[in-house]
Amino acid sequence: MSKAWVLTGVLVVGCTEWHQELLPSPVSPVLPAQSDTTLYAGLGKADITPPPGVGLAGNGPEARRSRGYRLRLYARALVLQDGRRERLALVVADLPFISPNIHRLVAARTLHRTGIGADRLILSATHTHSGPGHFLAEQRYNVNSSSVEGYDPAMVDFLVSRISEAIHQAFRNRRPARAVWGMALVSGHTRNRSFEAYCRDPRSIAPAPGNACSKPNKASADILRGAVDSTWALLRVDLEDPSTGKFIPAGAYSVFAIHGTGNNIYNELLDGDIHGVIERSLEQAIDAKNAVHIVANGTEGDVSPDWPRASRCGPPSFLAQSFLQGPRAPDQSWRWRDPPAGAVGGCLRAAREYVNRAGDSLAQRAVALFWSLDSLVKDPRRSNLRIARAFETLRLPGREGLCPAPATGTATLAGAEDGETRLRGWKLFGVVESDMVEGGRAALGKSKGCQGRKRIAFDPVQQLILGEHGLPETAQLAVVRIGSMLLGVVPGEVTTTAGRRMKLAIAEGLRLNGAAADSVMIVGLANGFLQYITTPEEYAAQHYEGASTLYGPETAPVIARHLGTLASSLRPDSIPIVDVAPILAYPGPGTQVLPPPTAGPPPELIVRKILSTSCRRDTIVARWLDLHPGRLVPANGRLLAIHRDSLSAGDPVAWDDHRNMEVWAIGPAKQGYQWEMRWTAPDPSASYYLELLPHSGFPQLMTRLVNCRSRS
Numbered sequence: 001m002s003k004a005w006v007l008t009g010v011l012v013v014g015c016t017e018w019h020q021e022l023l024p025s026p027v028s029p030v031l032p033a034q035s036d037t038t039l040y041a042g043l044g045k046a047d048i049t050p051p052p053g054v055g056l057a058g059n060g061p062e063a064r065r066s067r068g069y070r071l072r073l074y075a076r077a078l079v080l081q082d083g084r085r086e087r088l089a090l091v092v093a094d095l096p097f098i099s100p101n102i103h104r105l106v107a108a109r110t111l112h113r114t115g116i117g118a119d120r121l122i123l124s125a126t127h128t129h130s131g132p133g134h135f136l137a138e139q140r141y142n143v144n145s146s147s148v149e150g151y152d153p154a155m156v157d158f159l160v161s162r163i164s165e166a167i168h169q170a171f172r173n174r175r176p177a178r179a180v181w182g183m184a185l186v187s188g189h190t191r192n193r194s195f196e197a198y199c200r201d202p203r204s205i206a207p208a209p210g211n212a213c214s215k216p217n218k219a220s221a222d223i224l225r226g227a228v229d230s231t232w233a234l235l236r237v238d239l240e241d242p243s244t245g246k247f248i249p250a251g252a253y254s255v256f257a258i259h260g261t262g263n264n265i266y267n268e269l270l271d272g273d274i275h276g277v278i279e280r281s282l283e284q285a286i287d288a289k290n291a292v293h294i295v296a297n298g299t300e301g302d303v304s305p306d307w308p309r310a311s312r313c314g315p316p317s318f319l320a321q322s323f324l325q326g327p328r329a330p331d332q333s334w335r336w337r338d339p340p341a342g343a344v345g346g347c348l349r350a351a352r353e354y355v356n357r358a359g360d361s362l363a364q365r366a367v368a369l370f371w372s373l374d375s376l377v378k379d380p381r382r383s384n385l386r387i388a389r390a391f392e393t394l395r396l397p398g399r400e401g402l403c404p405a406p407a408t409g410t411a412t413l414a415g416a417e418d419g420e421t422r423l424r425g426w427k428l429f430g431v432v433e434s435d436m437v438e439g440g441r442a443a444l445g446k447s448k449g450c451q452g453r454k455r456i457a458f459d460p461v462q463q464l465i466l467g468e469h470g471l472p473e474t475a476q477l478a479v480v481r482i483g484s485m486l487l488g489v490v491p492g493e494v495t496t497t498a499g500r501r502m503k504l505a506i507a508e509g510l511r512l513n514g515a516a517a518d519s520v521m522i523v524g525l526a527n528g529f530l531q532y533i534t535t536p537e538e539y540a541a542q543h544y545e546g547a548s549t550l551y552g553p554e555t556a557p558v559i560a561r562h563l564g565t566l567a568s569s570l571r572p573d574s575i576p577i578v579d580v581a582p583i584l585a586y587p588g589p590g591t592q593v594l595p596p597p598t599a600g601p602p603p604e605l606i607v608r609k610i611l612s613t614s615c616r617r618d619t620i621v622a623r624w625l626d627l628h629p630g631r632l633v634p635a636n637g638r639l640l641a642i643h644r645d646s647l648s649a650g651d652p653v654a655w656d657d658h659r660n661m662e663v664w665a666i667g668p669a670k671q672g673y674q675w676e677m678r679w680t681a682p683d684p685s686a687s688y689y690l691e692l693l694p695h696s697g698f699p700q701l702m703t704r705l706v707n708c709r710s711r712s
Helices: 004-011 100-114 139-144 153-172 221-226 273-287 320-324 341-372 410-414 462-466 496-510 536-541 555-568
Strands: 021-023 040-047 074-081 087-093 121-125 175-185 190-192 231-240 247-256 292-297 303-305 387-395 474-482 485-489 520-523 583-585 609-616 619-626 640-644 661-669 672-679 688-692 701-705
Touching: 021 100, 040 153, 040 175, 040 231, 040 247, 040 292, 074 153, 074 292, 087 100, 087 153, 087 292, 087 387, 100 121, 100 153, 100 474, 100 583, 121 292, 121 485, 175 247, 175 341, 190 221, 231 341, 247 273, 247 341, 247 520, 273 292, 273 341, 387 555, 474 496, 474 555, 485 496, 485 555, 496 520, 496 536, 496 555, 536 555, 609 688, 609 701, 619 688, 619 701
Parallel strands: 087 121, 247 292, 485 520
Antiparallel strands: 021 583, 040 074, 074 087, 175 231, 190 303, 231 247, 387 474, 474 485, 609 619, 619 672, 640 688, 661 672, 688 701
16 A cells, blocks of 8 residues: 555546436335234345455454455344334344435335335444444545445445345245344443543443543553443344244344454454354354344444453554655655564454454353343234334534534544554654554544644545545434334444434433433444444544544534434324435446456356365465356355265364354466455364355366364
């Protein structure tokens, strides 16, 4: 990478192409009421793993180009319909974020077949930082969310079609259902990554033990683990078996706050991260072939996984000595160096081990919570839930004390503690300190204009860099009621305390007698992406989260008020708010990032064959020739399977969606494209066979694998 990623906007001032797009406004139809009291539900799941070669988004310019995949990415959907025929689709995609264009286009595609428009669609992201970008409605995000720049309409079509298929599948699968909520405190797996800012909030709503806030930078690990929302909310869904009439466990919808940053910035694989492990583990515990576990993210704005230090290598370092070269030397003034390859490999292995370990531990709590609801879900008085929804499209610039234009602070350029950028703590010539830090110099001594104490990056030219429509201008908010649970739907990363205040506003808006905060959950990263939403107190600290709160310190209070108003419209004597106003998207010019389906030689010119099998430490490695990634899209089906002892001995022990397997796209070869599988076998004494599954007219291929552990 070069200095271009820092100054890209400056270089294009005056020639920006916004490519304005009017998004559809699909409003759900009014469905005729009926007297049936039956709850219906359906579950669906669609693979959304793109081919390698796309940029991994979420770590900004430090994010790498994908070279393969590990845990595949999915869109999982739950469609609910109550006795009054009120409907709702709860969908979560293994993506870094959701953009309003994806939300609106999916709603437009599902509306006529399902009666689910934008106001009945809650589409959120797990926030894995190992998912693709290039699909956002805002040009700056398409430029800056990855080291691979660009907006690709083909990526939009790819995601919209597959997410829509998950919803259609769930709608087709509707059957009489019973569903019930359960809640548990799941602590010890997450921690507050911005504790100094958290300590700015009043202790009555942001509790911290003892005098921990007197020296926030020295707070113990246990205190950091306690300064988060550790509530896990799970909606268990049982469906009627048509052949027996009995209700059987089918899946769940979970909400829990945890950043999707188990992997580190050097990861080059598409991967579901910790959420991917959690999703699969409960599905396997219920019914490995049919169950669906949908895991939405909560108030994770300042919440990191409790990852070990060994899983982080730090960002690339600046080669300052290149300034000492003479004027005729090649331009190397902005060169950077990654940590040594061995160190990066160790960090990647430590991160992968942590992802599996943390995912397993969290999944055990989800499994226990799911099965603890056995007696409740069998009680029709508790499990026949009613549904309601309210929805609003909120235009943000200049509204109710918000800034007339969005802006990011210098701390945004520094990155968060689990996604540091190379500019963090930058010193010009190694001596002159910059403002690209969290807190400290990133915060002005006193408020200046509507952006308060935010030191604006590249001020006063940031607006020229961003352009008139470079960042989001609307927020799609919703409040849905499913039984006794209220879900506040917010298009951003809400911090712990901002989330608590939003929950209180929602509960007060509905005026539930005796309602507690744990009867309300916030679903973040939904229906759009505003970056971060902090409290005014946290905002003043100007850590990464506050610097990335785009519309100033009043952002969270304004959103909380509107969520309260939406909740108040869900009372029995009120008409729910349904405001699906038009949205203009400005994604920038289209470019080709997704490998095209015509890339590489056609199948008839490929000699598909297994090239080799070998060992790297305790990992079995196999290479083969196949189609180009543009033609061999992972989402189109499985590529391979691993069998134990015999190819005819039942189900595979693994396939290319396994936690201990990586699939890499190596590069073009003379008679095809070279692919590589890396797999760690669980049993050192067993014999394993690799099966390359048939596709595109190619037959099945098989070979026996070496056993690496038996050799060591």
